[in-house]
Amino acid sequence: TALVMIGEGGHNYLSVAPGANGLLTPERVEAVRDLIAEAAYVLMQFEIPPASIARALDIAAEVDTPVVWNYAPALPFDVTQLDKVNIVVANEPEASVLTGVHVTDIASAKTAAQKLRELGAETAIITLGEAGSVVATDEDVQHIPAFPAEALDTTAAGDTYCGCLVVALAEGQSLVDAVRFASAGGALCVQRMGAQPSIPWRDEIETFLQASF
Numbered sequence: 622t623a624l625v626m627i628g629e630g631g632h633n634y635l636s637v638a639p640g641a642n643g644l645l646t647p648e649r650v651e652a653v654r655d656l657i658a659e660a661a662y663v664l665m666q667f668e669i670p671p672a673s674i675a676r677a678l679d680i681a682a683e684v685d686t687p688v689v690w691n692y693a694p695a696l697p698f699d700v701t702q703l704d705k706v707n708i709v710v711a712n713e714p715e716a717s718v719l720t721g722v723h724v725t726d727i728a729s730a731k732t733a734a735q736k737l738r739e740l741g742a743e744t745a746i747i748t749l750g751e752a753g754s755v756v757a758t759d760e761d762v763q764h765i766p767a768f769p770a771e772a773l774d775t776t777a778a779g780d781t782y783c784g785c786l787v788v789a790l791a792e793g794q795s796l797v798d799a800v801r802f803a804s805a806g807g808a809l810c811v812q813r814m815g816a817q818p819s820i821p822w823r824d825e826i827e828t829f830l831q832a833s834f
Contacts, residue, residue, distance in 0.1 A: 633653055645669045647676035658684035661791035664783060665798040671698065678705040686706050689790075691783045692719055704741030710783055714746045730755040731762045746800065748782060748807075750775075761801075765800050770808040777816040782807040786827065805829050 632667065650673050665674060665682045673704055679687045687707040695718040713724040722733040730747040734757035737745035745757040753767040785806035789799035805826050813819035
């Protein structure tokens with residue numbers, strides 16, 4: 622359960638009671654090993670116990686299923702486990718905590734993204750809200766602009782972004798196209814109030830993308 626408070630510019634502030642998330646034990650993760658092995662991707666965030674995250678990372682590595690990990694919320698984490706993460710996604714404050722680099726703009730985000738790769742992540746994505754995303758791979762570090770949007774409520778924007786990203790990747794889209802698809806989903810999300818009600822449908826994202834190019 623989360624109490625969401627909306628501040629200036631649509632930015633949200635959350636107070637969370639973990640509930641069922643806190644009861645996701647490593648044993649429960651182990652029980653779905655076969656599902657992890659069959660999955661195209663494993664998508665996780667940090668609202669489940671650290672021990673369960675560690676177990677999921679181990680299993681995914683053992684069965685060769687790629688992991689997309691959203692470092693949200695920013696909590697203490699053993700960065701040596703990043704070598705089991707294929708794609709790490711973090712916003713400015715989360716990336717700052719994880720890397721020690723104070724992320725305030727595109728340039729500092731590029732530095733932090735490179736640091737995340739040095740720490741072991743195969744690919745790093747740092748989301749910058751209206752400033753877009755920075756993507757670091759073994760080939761380059763690039764900035765992908767956001768789509769213009771008037772933010773009313775940023776609740777669920779990160780979840781929408783990550784969900785869209787993994788859907789696009791699982792369908793075989795390139796990383797850059799997947800980030801654009803995720804950015805479109807996030808842009809639509811922030812223009813609506815609420816959490817689940819603000820998440821756009823697939824056809825809305827595709828229509829939005831067609832109108833944007």
